Amino acid sequence: xxxxxxxxxxxxxxxxxxxxxxxxxxxxxxxxxxxxxxxxxxxxxxxxxxxxxxxxxxxxxxxxxxxxxxxxxxxxxxxxxxxxxxxxxxxxxxxxxxxxxxxxxxxxxxxxxxxxxxxxxxxxxxxxxxxxxxxxxxxxxxxxxxxxxxxxxxxxxxxxxxxxxxxxxxxxxxxxxxxxxxxxxxxxxxxxxxxxxxxxxxxxxxxxxxxxxxxxxxxxxxxxxxxxxxxxxxxxxxxxxxxxxxxxxxxxxxxxxxxxxxxxxxxxxxxxxxxxxxxxxxxxxxxxxxxxxxxxxxxx
Numbered sequence: 001x002x003x004x005x006x007x008x009x010x011x012x013x014x015x016x017x018x019x020x021x022x023x024x025x026x027x028x029x030x031x032x033x034x035x036x037x038x039x040x041x042x043x044x045x046x047x048x049x050x051x052x053x054x055x056x057x058x059x060x061x062x063x064x065x066x067x068x069x070x071x072x073x074x075x076x077x078x079x080x081x082x083x084x085x086x087x088x089x090x091x092x093x094x095x096x097x098x099x100x101x102x103x104x105x106x107x108x109x110x111x112x113x114x115x116x117x118x119x120x121x122x123x124x125x126x127x128x129x130x131x132x133x134x135x136x137x138x139x140x141x142x143x144x145x146x147x148x149x150x151x152x153x154x155x156x157x158x159x160x161x162x163x164x165x166x167x168x169x170x171x172x173x174x175x176x177x178x179x180x181x182x183x184x185x186x187x188x189x190x191x192x193x194x195x196x197x198x199x200x201x202x203x204x205x206x207x208x209x210x211x212x213x214x215x216x217x218x219x220x221x222x223x224x225x226x227x228x229x230x231x232x233x234x235x236x237x238x239x240x241x242x243x244x245x246x247x248x249x250x251x252x253x254x255x256x257x258x259x260x261x262x263x264x265x266x267x268x269x270x271x272x273x274x275x276x277x278x279x280x281x282x283x284x285x286x287x288x289x290x291x292x293x294x295x296x297x298x299x300x
Contacts, residue, residue, distance in 0.1 A: 006061045006062070007021070007062055008020070008056070008061040009022065009063075009065075010066070011126060011288055014037045014039055015040065017034055017035075018032070018285075020285075021058075022292055024298070028289050036048050036052070045074070046101060062104075064094065065097075065109065066129040068126065070109065070111065075108070076095060076108060078094070078111065079095070082112070083162065086158075087128065087131055087159055090128060090132055109128065111128060112128050112161055122165060130291065133287035134282050134287050139280070140255065142253075142254065142255060142257070143155050143253055144156060144256070145268060145279075146258075146260060147258070147260040147264040150166050150167065151167045152164055152165070153241075165244070172237060176212065177233065182215060182216055182229065192231040193231070195229075195232040198228075199239060200236070202232075202235075202239070203239025203242075211236055215236065216229075218232070238268060239271065242271055242275060254278065257280055269281060
């Protein structure tokens with residue numbers, strides 16, 4: 001591979017794909033986003049990458065990919081690393097991907113696997129790059145939050161993931177608000193801060209499935225307006241997630257590094273504020289570019 005080959009990082013997810021073209025000093029030259037996720041390329045990953053290179057005007061490139069492209073349903077499975085391996089090991093443990101594209105070298109960043117105290121596994125793909133990038137930008141170690149359809153909380157100490165937990169919060173919100181009992185009383189989706197706070201509070205005192213039914217009962221007994229249901233459910237789901245992490249953290253969190261878009265992170269930042277927990281928000285593109293600098297071995 002030529003030392004002058006363009007550097008291209010791709011965050012290749014299930015539905016969408018984000019590409020970042022860097023210069024040799026790690027500066028972002030161009031960002032491209034499309035809907036070419038792994039489920040939308042009909043298994044033709046090489047052809048999809050070739051098309052992306054044409055869009056970017058590249059004849060060749062050194063390519064680093066992260067996310068679901070390295071899953072069993074992706075281009076090539078990149079084995080999970082155990083959390084005993086530090087984030088700094090990601091660059092050396094990338095999986096080579098064979099390709100017939102001229103002037104192209106492809107590698108995939110591995111994900112991580114963690115066994116919780118009950119020996120139940122948890123996995124991540126893509127978030128490890130964001131954690132690496134945030135540390136490279138100088139983030140304090142401790143608890144990190146990555147909001148999304150499947151939100152992730154990870155505790156990082158001395159450059160290593162000590163534990164992480166995934167919550168199906170976004171997916172459950174979509175399912176409950178579109179189908180079933182709660183969807184019948186959810187007639188509006190505007191943000192109601194007091195309803196969100198009430199849902200957060202309810203999450204402290206009852207198992208989620210009971211508290212979720214209580215959301216409907218509050219409406220049908222005229223103790224809560226139907227217009228508050230969406231915010232209440234959001235507070236209940238995020239509160240359940242947050243209280244579980246607080247329990248695992250021994251009852252207190254000093255500060256949380258939140259990596260997510262403004263839209264995704266807003267509710268979580270609100271929840272952390274309500275709980276009296278400090279937080280710092282990180283912009284995903286900035287974090288990912290920093291991670292690519294480490295993966296391409298660009299000196300800071």
